[in-house]
Amino acid sequence: MISRPYDEIKQLIESYLEKEFSMKSDLIWSKPPSIELGDISFPLFNIAKELKIKPIELGEKIISEISFPKIIEKVNLQGGFLNLAFNRSIFVTQVLQTILEQTKYGQNSSLNSERIIVEHTSSNPTGPLHIGNFRGSVLGDVLGRLFSFLGAAVNVRYYVNDLGRQIAPLVIGYFLLKETKFEIEEKGDLWLGKVYASMYTFLEIQQLKKKLIVLGWKLQSSASLYSLDDSDLKTIPDFLNILPVENKEKDNTHKWFSKLARIQSSLIERIPDVYEKLNKLTSSRIENLESMTNQYVKNYQEGKDKSIVEKFREVTKMALDGHVETLNLFEIYHDDFDWESDVAWSGEVQTMLTELEDKKYLRHDGKARLLRNDTIAEELGYKTKYSINYEIPDTIIINSEGITLYPCRDIVYHLHKLEKFNASLCYNVIAKMQQLPQLSVRLALYGLNRIDTADKVHHFDYEYVSLIGRKMAGREFDYVTPDELFVLAQKEIKIIIEERDYSEEEQQKIIKKVAASSIKYHILKMDPQKSVAFDVKKAVDPNENSGSFLQYSYARALSILNRSSKHGINIQKILESTEKEKLIIEKQAEWELVKLMEELPSILVKAAKFLRPDSVANFSYSLASAFHKFYDACPVLKAENPKLVKSRVMIVLSITKCLESLFEVMGIETLEKM
């Protein structure tokens, strides 16, 4: 039998209100400010107002007319608050029994009827995962785990963006180096990040120089198109100064130039080997990187040139393998990987575009096409439904070269993925930056008369992660990766564990698991809506408010259980006997702990309802903290009398079950020893 004292009391009062006043209510309970007042509190003001009586009168009526069950020990009225105190013995007996009866405490079937897609990470295959997109991985992972824990069928997908324009220079650079039999001595995706940063910079420098030439600047015959040499660094600013064009234009060009000069020198400093080698190769072997890039993208989008397809796939695969390796370190797994190129080659993008065109939902501007977001939203009731009363800007979906852009494929992809899984809901865990494109996808689905599908799609957005004092920039090879955090965290943990007596093998296992949980937890606990300045030192510090604190509480609990037999205590026997015998609570620390354990199921339901995976982390922290306090204040195996031993062993057994559930939801591994 599942018994939840907090809910029971709430329902008891609610049903009284319904019977007595035919009033349907969803009562809110809170915790009294001080423990002397009780354990649970109901403010009566609102109900009293609705019934047009005084709160105190209502309270008195409730107290005199409801016959409270034995679990309620004390009832008192305090200025409009109905405060109830539990009989601790009955409460703890009931709650712990419930916890221990369930296979997984807190698991329920509230989402049984849902089929939910969670798409997350979907990072560009142009480098390693960094903590910015990794934030989405963690949030998405926990969201999926949470839904699944609450009974939903969950499908976790990764959308591989292998078609973006930005990959082409990477592919070109990759094969330039490959032909030279360049040795790769690091993780593939990290190495690709270096190639990408270099090639992209060459491309941009070429574009800058091209623009300058149009303005009348003279390129020296010996100079490279792809780098800014000493003479460029001098002549370009001089040239811009005397240029007879508008100030704004001049300014922008100047800014662009300075930015590229900065990036170039920072890349030379940070990744000299890859950068310089590629610079030479590109200068000597590639006549026009820009046109080659366009050619590559176009070819790959069409998917007909087999050698190009193979090249793009090889590079993308290498990056993706790196991402998966990183994710797996943190217990993050995907069910399916969908390649953007497959969507493009299916031919459905054209069908989709034609339909939108026929319905006049596309605006023309030369060869470019824009999705008329506002018109669609207005005509098809999106604005009314979601009470939007401002103008939604159009989004460009085909550029003036006639190349289809990312949203085109994403629209088709959405039709596919929801259909394939027969989903009732779909959460795209994607950075807040993508708000407008995400909205466009839904609006396009409206335009295609797939309103039911569109309404199932939700953008679970999360804010930007920066580094203290600077932004992360893939194009500048400037970011912090979860991989390097993992290494740093392990070092810190090693310092602590070396003081303990573990074998080398055990040490390694513990270090890895603690490092993973600490980093994951550190990212998870932050409100997704808050942009954060990431502090590497704090993220890897085991003494900070972190995952190791949680794992430690579990290890401590297990340590007690494992030692019980040495103290002549038989856990199995205790478990069997409790049904008849009441448990007791003596100290405040144990009482607080048991009350928190009672709350676990409702915390999970709330986290899923309000889409707050971070709240699971924060609750876990409170629970672990309460257990550490209990651990310190209440000896278990050496408790004063057998009755107390029994009760406390039950508490310890229960906390392990609570933590196991929470760890499962957060994708954190349990450790028996640490």
Next chain:
RNA sequence: GGUCCCGUAGCUCAGCUGGAUAGAGCGUUUGCCUCCUAAGCAAAUGGUCGGGUGUUCGAAUCACCUCGGGAUCGCCA
């Protein structure tokens, strides 16, 4: 300029479907391992909840205004 998000202790952040005296961690100061793992516990320190007005019996929480920070607004994703 439009839209979205954020502003709580020296720092990093919880709390926000309105509830009583605003909570952690770090930092600083001080205790606790002959006692189940000190990756822990206890105590001290620290706050005009950015500001204003309103709604309400009651506002960190809701509405409006305002200030500060960030993101985004046709050819990158």
